Amino acid sequence: MVLKHIKNDLTKELNKMIFEEEDGSTIEVPITAMAIAKYTNDDRYYLFLCDKNWDVQNDYLLDNIEESMEFAETNFGICKGDWLDS
Numbered sequence: 001m002v003l004k005h006i007k008n009d010l011t012k013e014l015n016k017m018i019f020e021e022e023d024g025s026t027i028e029v030p031i032t033a034m035a036i037a038k039y040t041n042d043d044r045y046y047l048f049l050c051d052k053n054w055d056v057q058n059d060y061l062l063d064n065i066e067e068s069m070e071f072a073e074t075n076f077g078i079c080k081g082d083w084l085d086s
Helices: 065-076
Strands: 002-005 015-020 026-031 033-037 045-050 056-062
Touching: 002 065, 026 056, 033 065, 045 065, 056 065
Parallel strands: none
Antiparallel strands: 002 033, 015 026, 033 045, 045 056
């Protein structure tokens, strides 16, 4: 269940994922959104890094929602006030 998310601002690149293809070429995927989610059978929280289509490109497993927001602020400049309830 997604608990919080930020606005998916296509003009603001938060990070970039670089994927290497089998032929050695690379693809860059801009991260433009984030979400915090919790699965029913897990006590921990996931911070999802998403692209412009909300496809998850990477995630971080954290102990609680506060730690997730602090991690996003420290590593990606997302202020606590940027989070919206989902």
